[in-house]
Amino acid sequence: MTLPLIYPLGLAFILFALGVVGFLLRKNAIVIFMSLELMFNAANLVFITFANQFQNADGHIFVIFVMTTAAAEVAVGLALIVSIFRSRHSIDIDQMNSLKG
Amino acid sequence: MTIGILVFIFLGIVAVAAAVGMILSRNTVYSALFLILNFLTVAVVYLLLGAPFISFAQISVYAGAIMILFLFVIMLLGTDKITTPDPVRWQRPLVIILAAAVVIEGAYVLITRYGAQATASLTAAEVADPATIGTLLYTKFSLPFEVTSIILLVAAIGAVVLARPKLKEGGNQ
Numbered sequence: 001m002t003l004p005l006i007y008p009l010g011l012a013f014i015l016f017a018l019g020v021v022g023f024l025l026r027k028n029a030i031v032i033f034m035s036l037e038l039m040f041n042a043a044n045l046v047f048i049t050f051a052n053q054f055q056n057a058d059g060h061i062f063v064i065f066v067m068t069t070a071a072a073e074v075a076v077g078l079a080l081i082v083s084i085f086r087s088r089h090s091i092d093i094d095q096m097n098s099l100k101g
Numbered sequence: 102m103t104i105g106i107l108v109f110i111f112l113g114i115v116a117v118a119a120a121v122g123m124i125l126s127r128n129t130v131y132s133a134l135f136l137i138l139n140f141l142t143v144a145v146v147y148l149l150l151g152a153p154f155i156s157f158a159q160i161s162v163y164a165g166a167i168m169i170l171f172l173f174v175i176m177l178l179g180t181d182k183i184t185t186p187d188p189v190r191w192q193r194p195l196v197i198i199l200a201a202a203v204v205i206e207g208a209y210v211l212i213t214r215y216g217a218q219a220t221a222s223l224t225a226a227e228v229a230d231p232a233t234i235g236t237l238l239y240t241k242f243s244l245p246f247e248v249t250s251i252i253l254l255v256a257a258i259g260a261v262v263l264a265r266p267k268l269k270e271g272g273n274q
Contacts (some may be wrong), residue, residue, distance in 0.1 A: 003105055006211060008150060011113045013207040015120055015139075020203050022124035024196040030129055030175060034136050037167065038120055041143055044155075052150045057233050061242050063155050064234070067162050068249045072256030074167050078174045079263035085178050086266070 008049040016042035029081050029091040033074065040070045109149060116142040129175050133168055140164040154231045 015038055022035030044063045051059025085091050119139035126132045140163045147156035238246050 002103075003109055003149070007106070007109055007113070008146065010211055011109075011116065011146070013211060014113075014117055015143075017200065017204050017207060018117070018120040018124060021196070021200045022120075024199060025124065025193075028129060030171065031123075031132050034123060034132055034171065037136065037163070038123070038139065041140065041163070044159075045143060045146065048147050048150050048152045048155060051229070052152065057229060057237055060152060060155055060229060060234050061237055063152075064158065064238070065245060065249055067158060068253060071162060071167055072252050074170060075256045075260040076263065078170060079260040082174060082178065082264045091178065 005049065005053060008045060012042040012045040012049070015039075015045070027092050027094055029084075029093050029096075030078075032093065033077055033081075037070065037074070040066060105149060109146065112142045112146050112149070116146070130172065133171050133175060136171075137164050137168045140168070152229045154229060154234055 019035045019037075019039035019042060022038065023032055026032055026035065044066055047059040047063050047066070051057060081091055084096065088095055116139050119135045119142065123132045123135035123139065126135060140159060144156045144159040144164070147153075147159060
């Protein structure tokens with residue numbers, strides 16, 4: 001039973017594009033983080049597709065590393081969001097302009 | 102058209118619909134729940150592509166741990182009902198242009214390489230079983246594995262330091 005390679009790659013591409021759109025369009029910092037996770041997920045799907053294609057488990061290992069890095073990034077990012085919300089009472093990224101030169 | 106392709110198309114439609122719902126939803130909690138649905142469908146796609154270990158890691162790590170953290174922060178901050186104002190006026194055409202650039206690039210690559218007609222096998226291979234992954238992780242990739250543990254430790258410490266409320270000047274704890 002086989003699946004044309006274009007199907008999973010196309011799905012990964014659509015998910016990545018939607019992640020880009022969400023990242024650029026939304027103002028809520030938490031939704032921006034979620035769009036980032038969507039893009040990580042699309043990249044992982046490509047890794048798994050090609051690991052299956054070439055029957056090589058290295059892609060699976062790399063997906064595990066991506067997952068751990070994403071978990072670390074989410075922990076630090078959400079801590080930053082909590083910290084910013086404490087001082088500004090908003091997570092709208094348009095409000096976070098005090099570092100502007 | 103085999104049953105695998107039909108299942109894949111169904112999963113793809115659900116995943117894309119969940120992603121669109123995540124972007125368009127005004128309530129952040131709904132966004133998080135849509136993203137969980139997306140992660141679950143992608144996990145089933147992993148299962149279809151012969152990656153059972155990654156599939157369940159996806160469910161437990163992404164749909165479980167990471168999204169629970171998101172929901173926890175959303176509810177801790179009480180920002181689920183905050184409606185974000187529309188983007189600045191000049192930004193929306195820019196978003197459309199940039200997103201269209203990504204879409205056109207990706208579609209170009211996919212269409213030009215379509216002639217390759219490569220197929221992915223839908224049979225679960227022994228390449229993906231947990232024993233193989235564990236062996237690789239502790240032999241060929243042992244150094245990156247240890248580096249990952251340090252990254253996680255630093256992230257945990259950083260999260261605690263960043264989220265901790267500021268101590269008062271006089272209070273020494």
